[in-house]
Every structure is written in C-alpha cells, then in structure tokens.
Amino acid sequence: MSTPQHTSRYRDQVLTRGKIESLIAEGRKVVIVDGVVLKVDAWLPYHPGGDKAILHMIGRDATNEVKAFHAVETQHFMQKYRIGKIEGEWKDFVPPIQDGKFRTKEEQRSGNRGQDKEAVCELDSSRHSSSEEPSPLFEPADRGTSSLRQRRTSEDAASESSATSLDTLAIGEPATSSKKAAPGGDRTQQELQRDLETFPSLDPATQADIIAKYNALDDRLRAEGLYDCDYWAYGREISRYVLLGSLAYFFLQKGWYIPSAIFLGMMWHQLVFTVHDAGHMGITHNFHIDSLIGMVIADYIGGLSCCWWKRNHNVHHIVTNSAEHDPDIQHMPFFAISHRFFDSLRSTYYDRIMTFDPAAKVLLKYQHYLYYPILCFGRFNLYVLSWQYIFLGQGPRKGPAWWHRYFEMAGQIFFWYWFGYLTVYKSIPTGWDRFLFVLISHAVTMPVHAQITLSHFAMSTVDLGVAESFPQRMLRTTMDVDCPEWLDFFHGGLQFQAIHHLFPRMPRHNLRKAQGAVKEFCEDVGIPYAIWTFSKGSEMVIRQLEDVANQARVLSECQRSMTLKDMLEGH
Template sequence: MNPSITATKPGAPRERQVSEFTALSRTVQDAGLMRRRHGYYWTRFVVLTALLGGLVSAVVLIGDSWWQLAVAAGFALVFGQVMFLGHDAAHRQIFASGKWNDWSSLVLANLYSGMSYGWWNHKHSRHHAKPNQVGYDPDINADVILFHTETLEAPRKGFPGWFAKRQGWLFFPLLLLEGINLHASGVKTVFGRGEVKRRPVEIAFVTLRLGGYLGLVFWFLPLGMAFAFLGVQLGLFGLYMGAVFAPNHKGMPIVPPNSKIDFLSRQVLMSRNVHGGRFTDWFMGGLNYQVEHHLFPSMARPHLRRVQPIVKEFCAARGIPYTETSLMASYGIVVRYLNKVGLAARDPFQCPLTAEYRSAR
C-alpha cells in the first residue's frame, strides 16, 4: 500500500478528504498518469477518418442494395467512437492547449458527427460539476423518462402513469430515438438565440455535415432505402450512446438539491464502473472507468485502466464505497431502478429515493 496516499490529516472530515485527495492527485501525477498521449489520439483520429471514408465509399459502390443497412450500422458504430474522441478533447485530454482541444471537439462533434459541441459541452460540464444532484445535473431532469421524484408535484395518472410504471422496460427501446434527439438539440442550440461560442463555425460545420450526409444518402439510394438507411443509422447510434452512458450514473444515489457534499464523495458515490476487459474499454470509449474519469476528467483515456487500482486502494483505505459491476448487470440495475422511480411517480409517498443517498453517506 502506497503510504503517500494513506496518511490521515487532522481536522474536520471534509478538510481531511480534501487534503487526502490532494495527496492522491500528487501520487497520480508522480506516476506520470496525467501526461498526454498524442500518439494514441492521433492514431485514433486517422483510423476513424479512414473508416468514415471507407463507409462513404461503400455507400457509393454498393448502390441500390439492402446491404446498405449494414453500412448504416457501421456508420452508427463509427460515429459513436468519434463522439468518444470528441468527449476526450472536450475534457482537455488530448492537447495541452485549450484552443486545440476546442477545435478538435468542433471538428469531431460538428463536422464529423453533425451535433453541437457547444450544446453538449455546456450540458456535460454541469453534469460533471454535480452528478445526480437534483436541479443541477441536466442528465436527470424529468422528461419522457423520470429519473427521480424529488420535484414531482403530482402523481402521474392515465397514460403517463402507465408509461412510468413500465419506463425501465421501455428505456432502451426509447433510445432508438435518441440519435434524432441529439441532432435536433444541437441544431436548435446553434440556430437559436442563446449564447454559443463560435456560433458561425458551429453553424457552418453542422450545415456542411448534415447537408452532405443527407445528400450522399438520398443521391445514391432509392427514396425508401434512404429513409431505412437513416432510420437504422440514427436508431443504432442513439441506442449505442444510451447503452454506454446509462450505466455510469443511473441507479446510483440521487442528491437532494440543497445537499452539500465534498468533491471526492460526490464523484465516487454517484458513479459506477463497468468491468469487462479490453473489449469493454473499446466499446464504452473508456467511460467504463467512470469513477476515475470523474476524479480526473482531463486524464488521457489509456491511463484510466492504470489509475484504477490506485483509486480503488484509496477508497478502500477510507471506507468509501466504490461501485463496479458488469455491463449486463448494470443494465439490469438501470431497468429496475427506473421501474422503481416510475412506481413512485404514481404514488410519490411510496418510494423515498433520497434514502438511497442518505444511506450512501
């Protein structure tokens, strides 16, 4: 056990945790785990660019054939990997220069994937600041799916009540629409009236990407096949994104809006890791190390696997619950949790979800 991260400092519990996390950060720095990995990221960028070029060529060469739906599935997978790379750039993992990271994210999100970097970055930054806290984390705001009942003013009845009761089972099928939602939210933001940094660049990149992509599909494919192509690509892309992001926090404790909690406890207690080896690392874009990513958001993706044992030892030494499970088990947790919330939405007094947070403390 590394003595540099186990010494307990005097003072109040929160002060000790801050001091101890500083020691953990120093240990991570000394191990070289915060250094850049330019070769890794440039290789991924070149490979993904080549794959997208190959898929575009496939659309042109295959022509009028239902094999195009396999190409659409390939686009969904590659666009997902592109977004993981854009996520890394947005967290300043790739370059030391903030400007280089910003432009990388703009190219990857807007030009390659047709979504708004500005919209996503604003939303994601709020999530990282206070994950699973009601009123602060936009990822748990009530929408079609209820993630908590903290702000529910009245029971859901009729069809909304019927849906809420089954929302856990319906969650993953609904993700087939998430691809459309992600694109629509980005377009609404960049063409809206709100503040958007580099708005002209975002508009130009999104317009070029969406216009060029739709032109490619509708020019080389018959009308019905073109719509089927877009349905498969957008549906699988949304399902892929949701299947990767849902296990990270859904089903973890919900933090009431007025609660104060230190950085260390907030990031560890509200996050769930997913184990499963190298394939899981690739499939989830490194986000299976969610605890480590939230503690060190600017850490290069390849180092997350290496820092995990250090973080687990750190948490174990201090009795901080560290949650980790398999991918399939995490999906079961998400479904059961959402059904539980849905039942509470029909009778808000039936299921006090905040007890989960209090017990986690």
C-alpha cells in the same frame, strides 16, 4: 477585455462572511478559490463552459472544482477577478441557483438587533467559524446532517425535527421549507438515511481529510504522467475511424444501404469519445486547438454541437445526479430515476418545470420496457438541443469562444449537406431505403447513450447539501463498468466514469491505469467504489427504472381514486 476595476490595495483585504453574504444578496457572483475571493460577474458572458457551472459555485469554496476543470494558466487568469481573501475555514453557502437565501448588510444588522444575546452566544459556540459566524439560514444541510448523525441511534430519530432535517438535506433547501406533502416524502428520507449510513460523515474534519487525500492522489497521478496524452492511442483510433467511414462509403456505393448505415453509426459512436476528450481539454491541453478538434468532429462529421455538450456536461460534473440541477438525468416525460420527479420539479438548467403531466404518468409506468427503444432515438434529441444552443445564442458571444457559434453554424450546414443531401437524398433512391438508412445509422449509436446512463441512473440521487466534498459526491453518484482491457475500444475508456469524474482532465486512455490508486483511496477514506459488469449494471438500471415506474403507477392510481371520490362526494 478590460481588467476588473479593483486596485491592488483591495485585493488582499480580508472579507468577512457577512460582507460576502451581502455581496451575493446584491446579485454579485462571488466564489472562493484557495482562500481568495473572486467576483466573477464580468466573466459570466465569456465563460466557454457556460454560466450555469459558475452559478452552482456562488458562495462556495470551488477550489477542487476549479482545479479539476481548468488548466493552471486559467487558474492564474482568474486572479484578475480577485477582490479580497478570507481567513480561517470557509463553510459553504447554498448558492442562489439552488434556492439559497442571502441577507443584505441592512438585513443582517436588523436581524442581529432582534436576536436575544444569550441565544446568539449559544448558537455561536456550536459552530465552526470562517471569516464570520454563519447565519442559520444558509447552512441547513450541514447543520441538519450533524444533528441527524448525533440522533441516529436515539429513540426520537423519527421526530418532527428529524423529518425536517431529512427533507432539508434531500433537497438542499432551508429547514423552514416544508416538504411533507410531497409525493414519496418517506422514500426520500429512507434514501437519505441510507446514504448517511453508507458514506463517511459530513462533519468538516472528515470531509477535509477526504479532500486532503484526494489532492494528494491527484498530485501522485500527475507525477506518474497520467495527465499526459498518449498520442499513439489517437493514431490507432484515427485508423479505426477511417476504416469504419470507408466501409460505410463502400457499401453505400454498392447499394448495400443497411451495412452502410451500420458502419456509419459505428463511426459516429466511436467519434464521440474523442469529442469528449477535446471538450475536457484532454488532448493537447490547449483551449483553442482542442475546441477546434471537438467542433470539427462533432459538428462537421456528427451534426452535433460540441459547445452545447460542453455547457451541459460541465453542469453534470458539478451537480451530478441532482434531480433539480443535473441535465443528464432530466428526461421527463420519458424517464425518471427518482420519485422526486413526481413533484414537477423545476430544472435550473433548462429553466422550466419538468411537469408530471398526463404523458409522463403513462410513459413512466413503462419506462423500464421503453428504456432501450427510446435510447435508440437519443441522437435525434441531441440534434434539437444542439440547434437550440447554436441558433438561439445560448453560448458565449464574447471572449475566447466568441467565434465558436459561427464555426458551429458552418459545421451544421456542412453536415446536413454531406449527410442529408449527398448521402441520404442523392445516393439512396427510394424513400423507404432512406428512412431505414437514417433510422439504423442513428440507432447503432445507442450503446454510448446506454453507457452514460448506466454510470448514473442506478446511483444515488440524494442531495447531501454543500457539506459534502467534491470527491465524495462524485463517487457516491457515479458507477464504473468492469470489462476486459481488450474491450476498452468499445467503451472508449469512458466505462471508468467514476474515475473520470474525479479527474475530468485526465485523458481517457489513462483512466484504467489510475484505477488501482483510486481503489486504494476509496478504501482509505471509507467511500464505496461502485464497479459492476455491463450486464449487472444494466440490470441495476432496469431495476431502478422499474421501481420508479411502480411508484408512478401507485401514485396515478391514488390520484385517480381521489378524483373519483371527489366526484362522488360532489354529487
């Protein structure tokens, strides 16, 4: 792959905020990392983690995200795309994929000419600067939060301007975008106010302090060896996998199809955890080796695409619990964990409208009853998503991961040969037994779906905008599950989802060891650390689903009443 066409004399030039804004307005993909400006357009089709993860970082300081998800070698490789540097503190833009608006150089000039000089001076004095003073169009969340906190105890906190700022914060859009007519607007404001009062201030100084202490914690955990893989732990897990697979095969040969299906499902359930580590490069820390491990297990043994999961999961980690952007909470028409899904939001991941259609209006009213039954069928949905990713060519076809698509295609053929043909069709004589075998083996994997949703469904879905730091967002939107250490094998170590979101490349066997230090960090910076037992967390999820279901029921009744009223008035 060719080196970007920027000569060394340009790599150290100081780029103003206006220059970076104009580049993004022209469609360039510009990211800030450690004070360095990277133009990564050429890397998008090569990125093994998909383009969406990068697109959510455009115009932002992505230092924490880049360091959390990439090896040091990869971070050095990124310097190939360096086009300059910034000076001073950088204030994030809202990325284009999140509806951020940017001006070209000509638009900036014309806008500046049209401003009143005194108004400009007053505006400039009220802002923190980066390379150049920011435009009011690009930082609604940060500006709205600052004014909100100043007015929180004043009598006019519920004024028109406050409401606009609240809506702006909740959806990450400019304050000029009115959301007053949206269903549940008051509820959105209440949830936003709750988070603003519960979590640390979004002012730059507070968030910078959180980031500094988070980086210090990361250095401490590295020094303690918690990023080193415990290969003996994988030895124990491999023994467990072999035992479960052998029992499934033994009972299949005996004609005991239900026990065989149960043990096969248990093996699939356990294998997911190793695939997860491989997807995060957390086993050998070598891209090609870990990718190979993940694809062999996921595709050849489990029938699922490891590369699809990686693309999906990276976005989930960056925009956790965002209704518009996080694919892990976008399950319409079956589930909605926020009333905001009633707005028929557009998913930036799937590039489609999540329609609040007649099916959703019916299913969402009963989602708290349907939660566990639907999760039993979750693996079938993962098959479809995997096939779409592999056979529609959604992954990179160039760069270091170019061969992954073809290797996964072969894995799908292999899986459906041994499972679909040799196991289900050839080894099981009757249609009814085949049906039960497939259904039970897939339903047994339900706990892993329940565990992942448990860690997020009951947590905040409010978007506090680009002013919120990476560690605060991860802890605000993610819950850990408390359980005795001997039960870690069942949860795979991923019951520590909040810790995992803070340190995604840390091997999951070490997450429990990091828990004490994370608790200390949370106490120090004033961020609540959410941890509940599996039963309590499940109760919270069901309660959240029931709450949204009740809102859906009320909304449907209101719409029905309005329709009936219009019909009567028409006559």
